[in-house]
Amino acid sequence: MMNVPMSDRLSDFRVTGTMVNYYFVCQRKLWLFTHDVQMEHESDLVKQGRLIDETSYPEKRHNVQIQNTISLDFLDIKDGVIHEVKKSDAMEEAHFWQVRYYIYFLKQIGITGTRGEIDYPKLKQRKTVFLSEQDEKELEQIIANIRQVKCSEEMPGTIHKRFCRKCAYFEFCWT
Numbered sequence: 238m239m240n241v242p243m244s245d246r247l248s249d250f251r252v253t254g255t256m257v258n259y260y261f262v263c264q265r266k267l268w269l270f271t272h273d274v275q276m277e278h279e280s281d282l283v284k285q286g287r288l289i290d291e292t293s294y295p296e297k298r299h300n301v302q303i304q305n306t307i308s309l310d311f312l313d314i315k316d317g318v319i320h321e322v323k324k325s326d327a328m329e330e331a332h333f334w335q336v337r338y339y340i341y342f343l344k345q346i347g348i349t350g351t352r353g354e355i356d357y358p359k360l361k362q363r364k365t366v367f368l369s370e371q372d373e374k375e376l377e378q379i380i381a382n383i384r385q386v387k388c389s390e391e392m393p394g395t396i397h398k399r400f401c402r403k404c405a406y407f408e409f410c411w412t
């Protein structure tokens with residue numbers, strides 16, 4: 238898997254799955270993340286999410302890094318299934334696009350025929366994710382937009398959402 242050369246389309250930038258996720262959650266969060274603004278202490282919710290991620294499905298391969306760009310929660314190589322583990326389905330659209338991006342990225346480096354599964358262990362739910370041609374076109378635009386955010390010197394404004402309280406940047410934005 239690691240010896241497949243990266244396509245020209247992906248060679249000049251590194252968009253991670255987290256960036257695609259944040260693109261749908263909050264442009265300001267994406268900007269802060271892409272400008273390497275790190276919060277000193279991760280929130281309890283972030284720690285909780287990581288714990289669920291690390292302790293779920295112990296029989297599978299965890300945290301599979303691909304070409305130093307995407308990081309899969311775990312990968313079922315035999316069935317070609319990319320698994321993404323999430324704590325809640327509150328940001329489901331962002332989760333779906335994150336996993337579609339993983340399928341897209343793998344396709345760009347020659348790994349085809351994969352599908353995604355988003356696992357919500359606390360909800361005992363699993364959602365299947367496929368990548369359509371239309372999704373691919375949308376992802377190309379999304380990737381271009383993420384690059385623009387990354388290059389922008391201007392930080393987007395705050396959004397007023399209930400989930401801000403759970404965001405790692407809450408203190409930065411609101412205190």
Ligand code: SF4
Pocket residue numbers: 262263264265266394395396397398400401402404405406407410
């Ligand atoms: S606290 Fe709210 S406005 Fe600030 S980065 Fe997080 S989601 Fe965006």
